[in-house]
Amino acid sequence: MAVQEAKRANRLKSGKLVNKLVNEYWEDLINAKKTGKKVIYTTGLPIGPFMAAQDLAWIHGEGYGARVAARHEEKEPQTFAENRGFNRELCSYARTQMGCAMFAEFGVPDDLMPGPIATEIPAPDAIVTCYPGCSTGPQWDWAIERVFGKKIPWFNVVIPYHMGRNGSTYMKGEEFEENVKYVERQFEDLIKFLEVISGKPYNWDKFQELMGVTKKVGQLRMEAMELCKAKPAPASFFDWSIQIAPVNYLTAWPGTIEAMEAVKAEVQERLDNGVSAVPTEKYRIFWEGIMNWNKLGWMADKFASYDATVVAGRYTHMAFWHEPDSIDPEHPLRGIAINHLECQLNLGYPITEERMMTLSKEYSIDGIVFHGARTCRSFSRSHFLLAENLNKKMGIQSTSFEGDMVDDSFYKEELVNTRIEALIESLEAQKSR
């Protein structure tokens, strides 16, 4: 039986640089209206550069929810949403952001005392949805559109699910090519929409420049993550979760290249000096599922205590400009479409399985943790199949527990402990065989 000592994960120090950018971004956003900028609500994968090129501010719904949760202010907006009739089984990101949007539109009710961040969201001038692999995303934005009295212009980029029809596979085949064209055309319409919202012709030069930045940041992040194929791994999935902002809502924000260069340099330096994320790495784990933002530090230390490094995850490694080479900054629409179409949630089951098997090989994975985020059914939809098939085909053991991204009422800490312990025990038994 594995003996659990309280050990700490050795987290990347350069992660702090991102905090500075994050703070700048939110500061800018909260004051956007004062500086005459229009505010666009977005959900789904990163489309910030479309707006940034036109000098529009954008709020990423999930990013906002995660930020509110990280500051422990999520309860009041969630309660407000629930009191209005939004069921707590709905996507917790949606409930959190909707609660905040309702504070902005209806005012704060007397019986709630929300924190400052939950109440500072500016009302939207337009909504742009770009949701791959989840019908909940557009439905959430539609609910927001109704909160604001059905008068906010809404543009929904429909990202078609890449099922894998007629032999189409990852980034290949008839279905893939049809889908890319379809999304590219919608981006052209999105640009026309943003011209109307901003009242000026589209600034293609700026957009191309920002997509050049996006490509660079995407490459740096993928290279840094790939350095963690080394054993022991110099950084973990939990570091990469923290590093999501520069490739998500912060995409192409000034300073993201420098921040990601610093991260990559630190990972390289650790590698050169034999420093690892978990000092005594014995097991290498894959995290399957969306991140649970209010448990991140706790989880990182928990695995470290068991000498286990969570090396990679579908959330971090299969999305967020994970195919940077497909972006041609001069003609950026195709590359954006490819990155969004081929992301972690939008792939049909056989393609997902194939990608997971490839990553498991590349990162020398011993076991998988399935985090069944209760209110993100898009992520958990294929967990049972993946657990069974990866075990059958590669002999990878796994464990699973229920949780959530920003509603910790779905956690049963004792159960999480027991499940992780059980996985480590079976990995230990497997290694000693």
Add this chain to the structure above:
Amino acid sequence: MYQNLSADEILNNLTQIAADPYERAKEWKMETGSKIIGCYIMHFPEELLHAAGILPIVLQVKEEPITSGHAYYPAYFCGPTRSVVDQAAKGELDFLDAFVGGDYCIQAVGGSEVVGNLLPKVNNMFFRLPVGNQPWTHGDIVQGLKELKRDTERFTGREISAESIRESIRIYNKNRSLIKELYELRTSKPGILSSGEMMSIIKSSMVMPKEEHNAILESLLPKLAEQKDSKRQDAVRVFLSGSFCGAPKNEILSLVEESGAVVVGDDLFHGFRYISDNIGEDDREPLEAIAAHYIDKNTNVPCPTRCDPKTDWPQYLVDSMRKHKADQLVIVMAQFCEPHMFFYPDIKDAMQAAGIPHLLLEISHELDSIETIKTRLEAFVEMAV
């Protein structure tokens, strides 16, 4: 053969077909040697599949508890998707030659991934139905239909002609029109059909050849028209709403009526939603007509999965309640049905503003709170008496 049966006998037959929903399709397969395709679950262009000479059936929720399916799909997914996964895991869908999944809801997408895995020999197809209502949406839906047509042709090895699609549209339109006549009849005489019978009529239509169903309805309609209304005039008039993908359980429908109410209208998928609009039979390309139908029928009976901000489901409900002179609204929501959950606050607000009492019933597949549901329904209907 139905000519000689009474209305009650015909209704009993349809109820039986609905209760064991795949038996008639299996018989048809034996009789004709043709193929069957299962639709998982809402929003499929059955006409297009029918035109290929195959029988499209809408996969149904079964009332039995989920057992084998637990290993494949988490318990916190909606009952309709879990029930179909469970049927596939138990081998009950092995009679299918193909099945087609859709992207209208992520839970259906996930379920179709699991079913695809459980039925490796069954041809696994997919219908892409773009949401929204923009100037380009119609064209995008046509494109999705063309892809499905192409894949169906590859599956059967036969081209689907425009004329055969037109013919299928005529058959399906006829079915919708006949069921609509039943609805009209029920509006004037609410007692002639219980809500359970109405649901069985629609459910049976989803799982058997439409030609045959049309013939049955043609026999049934005049017989029903002759009947007298058996309901008391002062019964509480209820409108039923919701229940996407899966039919509401018979027990729930019976409880509504046993509580002293009469159902005067509905927007259920296994109800008016399924038959609300016909497809244009004009000179247009048939796929163009089907695509227009998706937009039109959603304008007439809005669906929360279609993300069309030009529609207003809460207002539609208020208007329908008035049109049917309904006293109360009973909302049947499948537990974990996200599209429905997103809309409930707006429906609640609209009902409050219009002064219409409503009751929300969140129904788990396991129906574990039936006693509570009964008490709540009785108390609710009582309010209006």
